[in-house]
Amino acid sequence: MLYLDLLFTFFKIGLFTIGGGYAMIPLLQNELLSKGWATLDEIINFIAISESTPGPFAVNMATFVGVKMGGVLGAISTTLGVILPSLIIILIIAKYFDNFKDNFYAKSALSGLRPAVIGLLCSSVFTIFVNNFIxxxxxxxxxxxxxxxxxxxxxxxxxxxxxxxxxxxxxxxxxxxxxxxxxxxxxxx
Known part of the structure; x- marks a missing residue:
């Protein structure tokens, strides 16, 4: 059951992370803290390690959390969970890209997402700043x-x-x- 919970939690994180790996930090932080899977200090350590190791930030974060929660099977669950949404979405976009590239609504939606991602990143930066420097x-x-x-x-x-x-x-x-x-x-x- 733990492995399915890890898979679905990280699938949700991967699905709603728009704007790259760092944009996942607020959602990841919320999920890990609310489920009691990690403390804020552990999350900050995961961020530092994930940024310092080769590979995509989101995959590194998922893998570290997965290992902490369930060993190798936990890492496989979280890593699959975080990459599956992107894989599915990019396959769909690649198939229909020509239909959307000049679509006014698609461009407008992306324009609205950019400030939201910046706001989420600022929130995470503030939380991490306070936890590290205060x-x-x-x-x-x-x-x-x-x-x-x-x-x-x-x-x-x-x-x-x-x-x-x-x-x-x-x-x-x-x-x-x-x-x-x-x-x-x-x-x-």
Whole structure:
């Protein structure tokens, strides 16, 4: 039963994830937390690992969650679940693409989806930001204690990564490795 639940849950995530792997984070987060399959810290770790390993983000996320929940069979269930909707939809689109490529309603629907995906991504980024950089969310209630609630080391690594990537166009893999080393140094002090 667990494997079917994993398959159907990730099928739903795959079906309603429009805009790429990162767009799945809000739905994935909601599903995993509501079912008690992972904590927010575990989800953030899954995101970090999935981003740092080769392959599509959504498949990596599904595989990691599947292994945690049900070993190899869990990984097969979640991975199949997350890729089947895309496979089915892309086969249908490929067959009928010429009928839709200039369709006003199809273009309008896609135009409406883009801002929704951005909003969902912003929501996830905010949740992950608060969970990673705010040490005690209760301290946010008081302006006087706001600065003591911020994880300065993590924030410095975030800002350094952002500016290094934008200024020097360093390859993301190199940046991930550099930030991992910085994290090991910063958090071992």
């Amino acid at each position: 040490l005690d969310s209760h301290l946010l209630l008081s302006i006087n204690t706001f600065l003591s609630a911020i994880d300065i080391r993590g924030l410095i690594i975030l800002i350094a990564a952002y500016f290094t990537y934008n200024k020097f166009k360093i390859h993301p893999i190199k940046l991930v490795v550099i930030c991992s080393v910085l994290g090991m140094i910063a958090y071992s002090i």
